Amino acid sequence: MGSRSVLLAAMILAVGGVGLAQSPxxxxxxxxxxxxxxxxDISIRPDGxxxxxxxxxxxxxxxxxxxxxxxxxxxxxxxxxxxxxxIKSDGTTKSSMPCxxxxxxxxxxxxxxxxxxxxxWDYINRxxxxxxxxxxxxxxxxxxxxFLLFKNGVIREDEVMDAQSLPKVVMPNREGFKLxxxxxxxxxxxxxxxx
Amino acid sequence: xxxxxxxxxxxLKKSAALAGLALGSAQSVAGQTPTSQPSAADTPPKNPKExxxxxxxxxxxxxxxxxxxxxxxxxxxxxxxxxxxHVLTPLQDSVGIITPSSLHYVxxxxxxFVPDIDPSEHRFMIHGMVDRPLIFTMDELKRLPSVxxxxxxxxxxxxxxxxxxxVQETHGLTSCAxxxxxxxxxLLKEAGVQKGASWIVAEGAEEVxxxxxxxxxxxxxxxxxxxxxNGEAIRPQQGFPLRLIVPGFEGIHQIKYLRRxxxxxxxxxxxxxxxxxxxxxxxxxxxxxxxxxxxxxxxxGGQQLLGPGFYQITGLAWSGAGAVRKVEISTDxxxxxxxxxxxxxxxxxxxxxxxxxxxxxxxxxxxxxxxxDELGTVQPTRAEAAKFWNKPLDASFRVPGNDxxxxxxxxxxxxxxxxxxx
Numbered sequence: 103m104g105s106r107s108v109l110l111a112a113m114i115l116a117v118g119g120v121g122l123a124q125s126p127x128x129x130x131x132x133x134x135x136x137x138x139x140x141x142x143d144i145s146i147r148p149d150g151x152x153x154x155x156x157x158x159x160x161x162x163x164x165x166x167x168x169x170x171x172x173x174x175x176x177x178x179x180x181x182x183x184x185x186x187x188x189i190k191s192d193g194t195t196k197s198s199m200p201c202x203x204x205x206x207x208x209x210x211x212x213x214x215x216x217x218x219x220x221x222x223w224d225y226i227n228r229x230x231x232x233x234x235x236x237x238x239x240x241x242x243x244x245x246x247x248x249f250l251l252f253k254n255g256v257i258r259e260d261e262v263m264d265a266q267s268l269p270k271v272v273m274p275n276r277e278g279f280k281l282x283x284x285x286x287x288x289x290x291x292x293x294x295x296x297x
Numbered sequence: 298x299x300x301x302x303x304x305x306x307x308x309l310k311k312s313a314a315l316a317g318l319a320l321g322s323a324q325s326v327a328g329q330t331p332t333s334q335p336s337a338a339d340t341p342p343k344n345p346k347e348x349x350x351x352x353x354x355x356x357x358x359x360x361x362x363x364x365x366x367x368x369x370x371x372x373x374x375x376x377x378x379x380x381x382x383h384v385l386t387p388l389q390d391s392v393g394i395i396t397p398s399s400l401h402y403v404x405x406x407x408x409x410f411v412p413d414i415d416p417s418e419h420r421f422m423i424h425g426m427v428d429r430p431l432i433f434t435m436d437e438l439k440r441l442p443s444v445x446x447x448x449x450x451x452x453x454x455x456x457x458x459x460x461x462x463x464v465q466e467t468h469g470l471t472s473c474a475x476x477x478x479x480x481x482x483x484l485l486k487e488a489g490v491q492k493g494a495s496w497i498v499a500e501g502a503e504e505v506x507x508x509x510x511x512x513x514x515x516x517x518x519x520x521x522x523x524x525x526x527n528g529e530a531i532r533p534q535q536g537f538p539l540r541l542i543v544p545g546f547e548g549i550h551q552i553k554y555l556r557r558x559x560x561x562x563x564x565x566x567x568x569x570x571x572x573x574x575x576x577x578x579x580x581x582x583x584x585x586x587x588x589x590x591x592x593x594x595x596x597x598g599g600q601q602l603l604g605p606g607f608y609q610i611t612g613l614a615w616s617g618a619g620a621v622r623k624v625e626i627s628t629d630x631x632x633x634x635x636x637x638x639x640x641x642x643x644x645x646x647x648x649x650x651x652x653x654x655x656x657x658x659x660x661x662x663x664x665x666x667x668x669x670d671e672l673g674t675v676q677p678t679r680a681e682a683a684k685f686w687n688k689p690l691d692a693s694f695r696v697p698g699n700d701x702x703x704x705x706x707x708x709x710x711x712x713x714x715x716x717x718x719x
Contacts, residue, residue, distance in 0.1 A: 120561040124427055124431075125431055127486075128487070130433065131431045131434075132431070132439060133429065133430055133431065133432070134424065134430050134431070137423070139422070140423050141707045142556070143557070144500075144506065145567070146565075148564075148565070149561075152424075175378075189699050213572075216571055221567075224567065225568040228505065228506040228508070229407060229504075229505040229506065229568065229571055233504075237591055240315075244614060253684070271515050277576075278574070278576045279575070279627075280576060280578040280582045281578065281581055282578060282582035282584075282585070283580070283582060285495075287514060288519075289619075289672065291672050292525060292582050292583055292586050292618070292674075293583055296674075296677075296685060297675065297684075297685055
């Protein structure tokens with residue numbers, strides 16, 4: 103780290119003290135500030151490393167599900183409506199939407215298909231609600247995630263979801279996902295002996 | 298059914314132009330036919346000089362040409378919320394290998410609204426496991442050495458089904474364009490990838506922030522961040538102002554409105570990744586990269602031969618692994634195969650146009666094409682794929698991962714062409 107800092111300092115001097123570090127070969131661009139990175143970096147990996155502090159329960163989520171407009175598109179019961187099914191139905195209601203990839207309708211709902219609970223948190227955080235994406239606070243995202251996990255029978259109603267508990271939730275489809283047997287390599291066939 | 302709304306915009310434009318010519322004045326067409334429908338007819342018609350001026354600035358195709366994209370039948374675009382999902386390119390009308398930007402297929406994360414991004418406000422950032430996180434403006438990216446490459450992009454949902462009638466419906470989620478931008482390897486080198494990194498996570502700036510995990514080896518191999526498409530700025534539906542191109546990988550990785558790449562040390566399982574997960578490692582291996590694939594575009598479903606005689610069979614072949622080496626055509630349902638001519642320049646990971654001179658004897662027959670790529674991998678038939686997966690070959694068989702199986706077209710004795718899967 104130390105030698106890297108020296109190198110960086112040397113590079114900044116080399117481009118004439120323009121200020122923040124630029125690309126070393128071309129001297130184009132600049133180093134983002136820590137705040138810029140924090141503001142944009144919304145990626146959440148399966149073990150939940152980047153999850154923010156905050157917490158929420160299914161009870162809080164049940165209220166938010168209505169207040170934030172989720173019920174308006176996904177239905178009060180979380181199924182049988184225009185937007186993809188969120189809560190496993192009792193089999194009597196059927197979504198009017200076809201099952202596209204990712205297939206999140208009827209009895210293959212996101213909460214059950216997703217191998218990690220963090221994927222639900224991430225998607226609600228980045229992509230919902232429609233038209234107000236990114237407006238939910240961490241507590242609200244934890245609560246909505248807890249609500250959907252509870253309604254789908256994955257966690258108990260009194261379990262509080264936070265940065266520690268959410269990654270530990272064992273999803274029903276945890277084993278339903280495999281990466282390719284070999285890492286991608288230039289010039290290698292996708293799968294040996296596939297016709 | 299889904300081809301009904303064709304050419305509406307063109308029709309309205311044409312009507313407005315004709316009205317303008319006939320009246321020779323700025324009288325409103327809408328004034329003649331009161332309607333609440335917002336349309337091109339609401340704007341006053343342009344006089345011939347204004348029209349000529351407009352066409353001098355940015356041309357348009359002949360109004361006799363009506364080739365158009367259509368939404369997939371399974372999910373209408375725009376939907377009740379105004380979201381666009383999957384829109385099919387009219388391969389049956391295609392010539393050569395380049396898909397015009399206006400006809401390039403469209404698919405979106407979740408379904409999305411096309412964002413209206415001011416390029417002067419747009420930024421692209423590389424961060425994560427790098428020595429020097431970097432952020433660029435569009436102008437800065439354009440100062441860097443550029444590359445132009447011709448690549449197809451195909452959606453993993455490009456899956457022929459028995460109910461499909463035309464090649465637009467069976468195969469319309471693939472298109473091919475020239476992309477211009479900066480090699481991602483150059484940018485990653487500038488940022489200095491740290492030891493232990495193995496994946497990147499790319500993310501768009503649109504409202505849903507579509508995001509995808511890509512192996513670092515691929516990112517360093519031939520990926521690029523593109524600002525140009527077919528000689529001009531990428532169109533908004535295709536990711537204006539910046540799009541990640543991951544040659545040969547399924548469409549969902551080609552992140553539009555690209556704003557961020559995070560270098561990481563593991564598979565991240567983003568929402569878009571999750572949608573394509575496979576329970577079987579072998580199926581996963583057939584998911585990211587598109588296999589060797591080809592389809593006859595003429596004669597194809599819904600077209601009509603005008604009686605026995607000479608026809609050139611033509612179509613497109615492509616592979617995510619590299620260049621197409623060989624295309625073979627059968628006109629007897631797969632019993633015998635004939636080498637087709639590769640007619641276009643053959644680029645790596647690009648549509649390649651093929652042709653075979655053929656004399657139709659007027660009898661019912663089934664025609665099909667299969668291709669072999671530079672790795673020697675041969676496009677399988679559905680029967681071969683079913684055998685590999687040890688599944689019965691019936692309508693329920695869904696090819697795991699990317700469906701690159703052979704597409705048969707049945708030509709009836711009256712010259713009508715039908716989906717051979719039906």
